[in-house]
Amino acid sequence: MKTKIIFGLLSSILLLPTMLFADIVYQGKRVQEWPEEARPTFNNQSAGKPSFLLARTPVTQNKSHYAAPKGKIYSLTLLVDFSDQKAPVSVADVEEWLNKEGFNRDGCNGSVRDYYLDVSNGQLDLTNEVYGWYRAKHPKSWYENLQGYTGSDSLMKEVFNYFDPLVDFSRYDNDKDGTTEAINIVYAGPGQTWGQGLWPHSGWSNERRDGVRLTHHQMTDMPGKFSIYVFVHESGHMIFGWPDLYWYGDYCTMGNRAHDLNPVAINDFYRADQGWIPFVDVTSNDVSLETTKPGEVCYRYKNPARPDKEGLVWSYVQNKGRNQVLKGSGLLMQHYDFSIEGNSASDKLGLRIVHASAAGKSSDNPGDQWPSPGSTANTFFKSGTYSEFSDDAYPAIRWYNGSKTGLKITDIGTPGETLTFCIGGNSPEPESSNSTGIVSSSSSAPVVSSSSSVTPPKSSSSSVQITVQKIALETTLPISDNYAPVTLDLNGSEVAKILGIKQNEIANKVKFYGVEPDGTLNSHTTGEGTGHWFDKDGKIVAWDPNGTSIVFSNMDLTTMTTKIGHMPNKVKAGDSFVIKQAIVHGSKQVTFEITVTIEQKTTRISNIRSSKRGKPGNMIFNALGKPVGKRTESGELPDLPKGIYVEIAK
Numbered sequence: 179m180k181t182k183i184i185f186g187l188l189s190s191i192l193l194l195p196t197m198l199f200a201d202i203v204y205q206g207k208r209v210q211e212w213p214e215e216a217r218p219t220f221n222n223q224s225a226g227k228p229s230f231l232l233a234r235t236p237v238t239q240n241k242s243h244y245a246a247p248k249g250k251i252y253s254l255t256l257l258v259d260f261s262d263q264k265a266p267v268s269v270a271d272v273e274e275w276l277n278k279e280g281f282n283r284d285g286c287n288g289s290v291r292d293y294y295l296d297v298s299n300g301q302l303d304l305t306n307e308v309y310g311w312y313r314a315k316h317p318k319s320w321y322e323n324l325q326g327y328t329g330s331d332s333l334m335k336e337v338f339n340y341f342d343p344l345v346d347f348s349r350y351d352n353d354k355d356g357t358t359e360a361i362n363i364v365y366a367g368p369g370q371t372w373g374q375g376l377w378p379h380s381g382w383s384n385e386r387r388d389g390v391r392l393t394h395h396q397m398t399d400m401p402g403k404f405s406i407y408v409f410v411h412e413s414g415h416m417i418f419g420w421p422d423l424y425w426y427g428d429y430c431t432m433g434n435r436a437h438d439l440n441p442v443a444i445n446d447f448y449r450a451d452q453g454w455i456p457f458v459d460v461t462s463n464d465v466s467l468e469t470t471k472p473g474e475v476c477y478r479y480k481n482p483a484r485p486d487k488e489g490l491v492w493s494y495v496q497n498k499g500r501n502q503v504l505k506g507s508g509l510l511m512q513h514y515d516f517s518i519e520g521n522s523a524s525d526k527l528g529l530r531i532v533h534a535s536a537a538g539k540s541s542d543n544p545g546d547q548w549p550s551p552g553s554t555a556n557t558f559f560k561s562g563t564y565s566e567f568s569d570d571a572y573p574a575i576r577w578y579n580g581s582k583t584g585l586k587i588t589d590i591g592t593p594g595e596t597l598t599f600c601i602g603g604n605s606p607e608p609e610s611s612n613s614t615g616i617v618s619s620s621s622s623a624p625v626v627s628s629s630s631s632v633t634p635p636k637s638s639s640s641s642v643q644i645t646v647q648k649i650a651l652e653t654t655l656p657i658s659d660n661y662a663p664v665t666l667d668l669n670g671s672e673v674a675k676i677l678g679i680k681q682n683e684i685a686n687k688v689k690f691y692g693v694e695p696d697g698t699l700n701s702h703t704t705g706e707g708t709g710h711w712f713d714k715d716g717k718i719v720a721w722d723p724n725g726t727s728i729v730f731s732n733m734d735l736t737t738m739t740t741k742i743g744h745m746p747n748k749v750k751a752g753d754s755f756v757i758k759q760a761i762v763h764g765s766k767q768v769t770f771e772i773t774v775t776i777e778q779k780t781t782r783i784s785n786i787r788s789s790k791r792g793k794p795g796n797m798i799f800n801a802l803g804k805p806v807g808k809r810t811e812s813g814e815l816p817d818l819p820k821g822i823y824v825e826i827a828k
């Protein structure tokens with residue numbers, strides 16, 4: 179959390195309760211980051227590949243910058259109370275607080291274990307084993323009044339001595355490298371004075387028990403009311419060795435103390451560094467249109483001159499779930515430089531947010547560096563406000579040596595279930611009729627038909643004449659055994675034009691219908707959200723594995739895309755279905771007539787960079803669907819210009 183330096187910079191911080199601060203303490207001194215010799219490490223013998231199924235090119239993180247434990251990790255929690263501060267909760271209560279699935283006492287969003295399971299995509303199962311309560315030799319006030327952290331050190335030694343006969347400390351050396359990963363001391367009563375006594379912190383010691391060194395531990399207070407922030411944050415220091423992210427804002431739990439009960443997630447750069455989500459590496463030669471879900475992948479653009487040290491990383495961050503406390507959604511851009519030790523000075527940040535509304539450099543307003551109350555909607559890149567990122571759009575975006583980055587991101591879309599953006603500034607225009615569908619599925623071509631007048635929807639007055647425009651779309655669907663959908667762009671800008679409203683008003687202003695084969699509008703949704711299931715004739719039906727439902731289309735009116743998929747085991751290659759859905763605004767109706775064809779086995783290449791290997795002889799098609807060549811006998815691609823291609827398996 180924040181250091182004392184901050185007090186001088188932002189005097190308003192002084193108004194916040196002092197409970198907001200906790201530290202890493204090494205050899206009696208507060209530090210912002212573990213020094214080299216005291217960094218947590220983890221010996222990952224089985225650093226397996228994460229199994230992400232993506233169209234893009236995920237990169238397995240072989241070597242993490244920080245300690246990266248995986249799987250089930252045992253953590254030890256020792257409880258201590260005092261004659262003047264008795265245990266406010268039971269051992270069983272603490273076990274639930276740390277481990278119980280769905281723990282919600284006092285409003286907590288899950289237990290500490292739930293938190294790390296969530297942010298790690300289920301890859302880190304942190305299980306705490308709890309012992310207590312030990313009654314300390316002195317009253318709490320005695321420890322609190324000692325100089326600096328000497329009270330903490332004294333209590334720590336007492337606690338270790340007391341529990342030694344009861345606990346096998348070597349059990350908490352999960353990777354068997356001779357040091358424990360996680361020992362927590364939870365004491366009764368609230369923390370009292372920042373930087374003194376028993377103030378919550380992550381500490382280091384020379385203690386040795388049961389043949390292992392107890393190097394890292396953390397101390398958390400238990401005032402009687404449950405919250406998970408402090409435990410989660412201190413675990414971040416202790417287990418992974420993450421630094422405090424000063425001048426960073428609310429965008430990571432290692433930054434501000436944004437919320438005690440529902441602490442914000444670990445930032446996507448650290449998550450990808452752990453291997454919890456994949457990195458997708460981007461170079462200045464890449465051109466592609468990307469669609470990404472919140473927290474799904476972390477895009478990375480390394481400084482070619484210092485590829486191991488400096489880079490830009492970005493991901494789609496949505497203010498839902500673990501990130502609910504954030505004030506906005508969109509692409510969150512970060513600049514890292516591992517040659518800078520942590521975030522100890524505002525003009526030298528190892529990891530900083532590149533705020534969309536400002537460059538995020540030290541010369542900026544401190545309010546932009548560390549927004550109050552901690553995050554702003556204008557930090558995020560998104561359609562309508564900051565839809566582009568480049569050296570030219572934001573002249574202050576530079577590598578730390580002042581040179582241009584060469585990274586260009588354009589056409590950043592509206593945050594919804596997914597977010598789209600173009601890399602390289604040369605992607606197919608979503609509006610152009612010949613490339614729209616290539617991006618989201620293997621092929622589709624919107625056609626806007628001439629106007630016609632038909633029966634108005636039942637809910638409208640019969641005297642109102644409804645003008646109907648049809649948008650014809652085509653997509654092919656791979657045969658899937660798990661409902662896997664393809665995403666189809668619905669031409670939001672074109673639709674908005676027809677309806678006479680802005681694209682970002684569509685979701686709020688229109689009515690949504692399924693359209694029966696005879697043109698009747700059906701206001702009942704049978705799919706997910708604004709979605710429907712259809713039978714083979716395009717009739718709207720309920721989902722029923724034993725019934726006639728066969729194809730679904732779940733629209734997202736915010737992003738103006740739809741997810742189309744089919745029932746497992748009910749289609750065969752070459753099957754074709756026509757399904758219709760409509761949106762109505764005032765006297766205008768847009769009907770989407772979507773022809774869905776079940777395809778032969780195909781492989782989609784969203785970008786030429788993802789296509790290093792392939793089956794010899796596979797046909798390669800360009801964005802217009804024209805064949806442009808085939809794989810050589812060794813599986814190499816033919817010589818092609820940058821762009822988006824589709825590969826059809828031979």
Ligand SMILES: [Zn+2]
Pocket residue numbers: 179180200201202411415421422
């Ligand atoms: Zn901290």
